[in-house]
Amino acid sequence: MxxxxxxxxxxxxxxxxxxxxxxxxxxxxxxxxxxxxxxxxxxxxxxxxxxxxxxxxxxxxxxxxxxxxxxxxxxxxxxxxxxxxxxxxxxxxxxxxxxxxxxxxxxxxxxxxxxxxxxxxxxxxxxxxxxxxxxxxxxxxxxxxxxPLTFLTAWRMLVSRAKIQHHDVVFIPGAGGGVATAAIQIAKFFEAEVITSTSTQEKMERAKMIGADHVINYKERPDFEKYIYTELTKKKGVDIVIDSVGHETFQKSIRLLKPGGRLITCGATTGPKSQIDIRHIFWKQLKIKGSTMSNQKEFRDVMNLVFSDKITxxxxxxxxxxxxxxxxxxxxxxxxxxxxxxxxx
Ligand SMILES: [Zn+2]
CATH class of the missing domain: 3.90.180.10 (Medium-chain alcohol dehydrogenases, catalytic domain)
Structure with missing residues (x-):
């Protein structure tokens, strides 16, 4: 062959x-x-x-x-x-x-x-x-x-690990990545509010087309986490971060979470090391969870939604x-x- x-x-x-x-x-x-x-x-x-x-x-x-x-x-x-x-x-x-x-x-x-x-x-x-x-x-x-791979990964992160609710505000950095495009759609399927970041005007438009409520160009706004915190969430922060980016976003993601917030990580495409201010974790009582792939049920649950064109x-x-x-x-x-x-x- x-x-x-x-x-x-x-x-x-x-x-x-x-x-x-x-x-x-x-x-x-x-x-x-x-x-x-x-x-x-x-x-x-x-x-x-x-x-x-x-x-x-x-x-x-x-x-x-x-x-x-x-x-x-x-x-x-x-x-x-x-x-x-x-x-x-x-x-x-x-x-x-x-x-x-x-x-x-x-x-x-x-x-x-x-x-x-x-x-x-x-x-x-x-x-x-x-x-x-x-x-x-x-x-x-x-x-x-x-x-399969990106949708089962994103599904487990949002549904099983973050326990997403319809009133949650979800930040998904790196809108162009496979897991991120799946996560944006799954979060919108659960009627959550989705914020995402990306690097070009074209990708910003595509992220909006698949349902993102707020799209930030991180090249034009290097301090995007401040903008998300003060402008978009009115100093409340976000409930969930779905991070597959790693090094470039991890520390910012922790700062963005509101008390009781959940950060779910499944990858580190920009590098595996990050400096973390531990105070944010205990003050805000954050949950930081790893996630990798899925079980057989999660795969079938998400593929049935894909097959019914509810997420694509x-x-x-x-x-x-x-x-x-x-x-x-x-x-x-x-x-x-x-x-x-x-x-x-
Ligand atoms: Zn076994």
Missing amino acids: KAAFITQHGDPEKIQIGELDTPQIGPNEILIETRFGALNHIDLFVVKGWPGLSLKMPHVLGSDGSGIVEEIGSEVTTLEKGDRVSINPGISCGKCVMCLAGKQNFCDEFSILGENQWGTFAEHIKVPEINAIKIPTDFTLIKAAAA PVIDRTYNLDEIVEAEKYLGKANQFGKVILKIS
Whole structure:
């Protein structure tokens, strides 16, 4: 099968296109003919490598994908050959205490497609039966590939971790990122008030189009947190911050929270280190919570909303599989608004 893979770590130029053996499925697995994949920052982290990451090379990239079921294992009962499916990229053992409790993302063996096992940027991918969800007939395969990782991440952050309420004011920095565009829509689905920040006029307009109530250009207003605090919230602060930006926004986010506020972090695309004034945490009795991926129920809850078009993945642009190096470099520059898609076959 044709695939995008690495044989050594480095910059995106290390990604190769070539032929690899099609995976063999086990009794509880399905083989999918991949139609679309979607890029995520995790691709760039995997290509670069990190201490403790030990991949068997060649390694196929890609966490998000959709396609057609081509083969099913002998014990698969919920899917058939020919089904159109979207993929949950969070893989777990399915048997441990955490998995049985529905906390799959706490499983010792939890991993993400494209991270520790071959991913979606190939003509075929195998996944456990429970990691595929059928797509309604009128829903496009491209949107089904664009949604999973960012929507399940944003859903868990807002619903399970922040316990969002309709009267909450939510600040989501970095409007163009995949998790942020999902979070803006989910927060509006719950009728919360959404403030977001971004860097260009075009992205400001797009953020408004997907529902953001207030959009700030942080390049024009470097002290945007003061503006949010004094002007937009009349010195009350915000209830929730959904932060996937990290270094550049974390400290400002803590200052912005009102007493009892919740900061949920799922990533650090601008860097992992931040100086924190601890006094803000105890004075305001803040909750700072980490969040990563989702469990199987959260994935199904959010995908059902996506399939009913109540929330919609935003697609920035589409590349062909052969153009993956260019596509990953584009993602690395952070100029996109929404998802960057790969057309696989
Ligand atoms: Zn497990």
